[in-house]
Amino acid sequence: xxxxxxxxxxxxxxxxxxxxxxxxxxxxxxxxxxxxxxxxxxxxxxxxxxxxxxxxxxxxxxxxxxxxxxxxxxxxxxxxxxxxxxxxxxxxxxxxxxxxxxx
Numbered sequence: 001x002x003x004x005x006x007x008x009x010x011x012x013x014x015x016x017x018x019x020x021x022x023x024x025x026x027x028x029x030x031x032x033x034x035x036x037x038x039x040x041x042x043x044x045x046x047x048x049x050x051x052x053x054x055x056x057x058x059x060x061x062x063x064x065x066x067x068x069x070x071x072x073x074x075x076x077x078x079x080x081x082x083x084x085x086x087x088x089x090x091x092x093x094x095x096x097x098x099x100x101x102x103x
Contacts, residue, residue, distance in 0.1 A: 006031070010085065010095040014038075018085040020095060022077035030083065031097040033071040037061045037089055044088035048095075051081040061089075 009020045009028060022028040035046045042064060048057040048071075059069035077083055079102070085093060 004098055004100065006096055007099050008094065008096050009099070010093060012085075013092050014090040015093065016087050016090055018093065020077065020083045020085075022079055022081050023099075024079050025102050026079060027098075027100045027102060028077040028081075028083075029098040029100065030075040030077070030095060031072065032095065033057050033069075034094045035059065035069045035087070036092040037067045037087075038092075039066040040064055041089040044091075046085070046087040046091055046093070049084045049086075050075065051077065051083065 009030065010018050012018050020028060020030065033048060037044055044061045046059055046069065047055045050056055056075050057071040061067040075083070
């Protein structure tokens with residue numbers, strides 16, 4: 001029986017972009033995205049795009065107060081594929097999921 005453990009796929013502070021790259025011989029399953037935009041920032045957003053460029057996680061922030069957004073789901077990356085994160089303003093982002101070895 002294989003053991004499955006969650007792992008942090010991306011953990012960045014005060015950024016506007018980042019990427020998750022699936023390593024060779026592995027499959028990535030993105031499960032959770034938590035994004036924080038600090039107080040003082042203006043209206044903004046974050047988005048996580050699939051390897052084909054389709055947005056699968058998105059949230060808008062409005063106003064100047066501190067704001068938090070969570071996404072829960074399942075998106076799969078195959079070996080060599082990349083999911084790109086971007087935001088309009090600096091954000092703190094933690095993305096977790098599973099890193100599975102291929103048979």
